[in-house]
Amino acid sequence: xxxxxxxxxxxxxNSGKTINKLYVQNNLNDKVSNDLISLAKQKGVxxxxxxKVVLDRKSNHHQGFVCETTDFEYSTMEEILDSEQVGKRxxxxxxxxxxxxxxxxxxRTCECAGVxxxxxxxxxxxxxxxxxxxxxxxxTTNIKIAxxxxxxxxxxxxxxxDIWVYALELGGKNIYDTNLTxxxxxxxxxxxxxxxxxxxxxxxxxxxxxxxxxVNSLNASVAAxxxxxxxxxxxx
Numbered sequence: 626x627x628x629x630x631x632x633x634x635x636x637x638x639n640s641g642k643t644i645n646k647l648y649v650q651n652n653l654n655d656k657v658s659n660d661l662i663s664l665a666k667q668k669g670v671x672x673x674x675x676x677k678v679v680l681d682r683k684s685n686h687h688q689g690f691v692c693e694t695t696d697f698e699y700s701t702m703e704e705i706l707d708s709e710q711v712g713k714r715x716x717x718x719x720x721x722x723x724x725x726x727x728x729x730x731x732x733r734t735c736e737c738a739g740v741x742x743x744x745x746x747x748x749x750x751x752x753x754x755x756x757x758x759x760x761x762x763x764x765t766t767n768i769k770i771a772x773x774x775x776x777x778x779x780x781x782x783x784x785x786x787d788i789w790v791y792a793l794e795l796g797g798k799n800i801y802d803t804n805l806t807x808x809x810x811x812x813x814x815x816x817x818x819x820x821x822x823x824x825x826x827x828x829x830x831x832x833x834x835x836x837x838x839x840v841n842s843l844n845a846s847v848a849a850x851x852x853x854x855x856x857x858x859x860x861x
Contacts, residue, residue, distance in 0.1 A: 626694050627755050629680075629687040631661055636763025638664050643695050647672045650680055650689035658689060684755075697753040700769035702779070705742030706786065714788060714808040715856065718744045720776060720824055721815035722845060725751050729760025730846035731813065736764035738857045744779065747772040750815075776812075780827045783810055790828045792820045793852050795842065797831030805856035813849045 628634060637644060638661075647670050649662060665672055670692075680687045706714065717735050722728050728751045735743050751757065752772070758765050773779050780790050788808040793800075805811075812828060814820035819842075825831060834843065834851055843851075 626696050626758075627684055627691060628694055628758055629684040629691045629755070630759055631657060631688045631690050633759055633761075633763040634690050634692050635661055635664065636766045637692065637694060638668050638670070640766035642766055644668075644670045645693040645695070646670070648680060648683070648691045648693075649674050650677050650687075651675065653689050661690065686759075697758070697765065697770075699753070700742065700771045702744070702771050702773065705744070705769045705771055707741075710741060712808060713741070715739070715741045715860065716744060716783070716788065716810035717742075717849065717853065718776060718779070718790075718810055718812045719746075719750065720812055720820050721746065721750045721818070722813070723751050724816060724845075725754060725756040726760050727751075727816060727844070727846040728753070729757040729765075731849045732757065732768060732770065733761040733764040734846070734850045734853050736761070736768040738853045740768065740853065742769040742771060744771050744773055744776075746776055747774055776821075776824055777827055780810070780812070780824060784827075784829065789830075792825045792828040792831045793833070793848060794820045794825060794831050795833055797833040800832045800834055800852060800855055803830070803832045805859045809856065811849075811852055811856065813845060813852070816845050 647665050649672055651674050680691050683691050717740050732743055753765055783790055788810055790810045792812045812820050834848060
């Protein structure tokens with residue numbers, strides 16, 4: 626996997642993730658670049674100093690730094706549902722998010738808000754790739770992300786574990802009248818279709834964001850961000 630950008634690569638280095646090789650643009654001499662190069666050397670990462678044109682062929686917006694790393698390692702549901710976190714578990718389930726920029730933005734919000742874990746389907750949805758990692762500003766290294774085969778079965782299982790599952794969708798009750806404390810999961814639907822019908826039926830409740838304008842929906846990552854931070858506000 627190709628990963629680009631100073632902030633993202635710094636997060637990878639600090640997280641201890643395996644970096645096979647780091648490519649650095651020749652003649653960078655600013656403090657941020659020098660500090661990043663020093664960090665890579667401390668971590669024992671192999672560094673190749675190359676002309677800018679070489680990095681341009683590998684990626685866009687690289688900021689002079691590109692690395693090759695192993696494919697993203699997903700967490701298991703067992704790791705996310707750690708029994709020590711009972712009463713404080715805060716999950717975000719993404720139902721068919723297809724745009725890597727939306728996925729990266731949601732993961733970044735989840736990490737900032739202290740979400741316990743993010744769950745995505747392993748088919749018909751965006752997976753964690755270099756664009757997602759870049760858009761998340763490296764947040765993918767600091768939050769558990771799991772893939773599951775069937776979101777409906779997942780929701781039914783979560784409910785058995787006393788985790789209250791809310792679908793974020795039009796036509797529900799006001800999110801500000803919804804209790805988002807304790808063990809919860811918020812389901813965010815796809816950009817085009819929202820939360821699927823059966824998945825919404827399997828949730829404990831449906832909650833909606835207040836809207837005053839004429840456009841009938843928000844971008845998925847924006848809607849997710851509002852809901853996640855309302856939950857954080859209540860939980861604090």
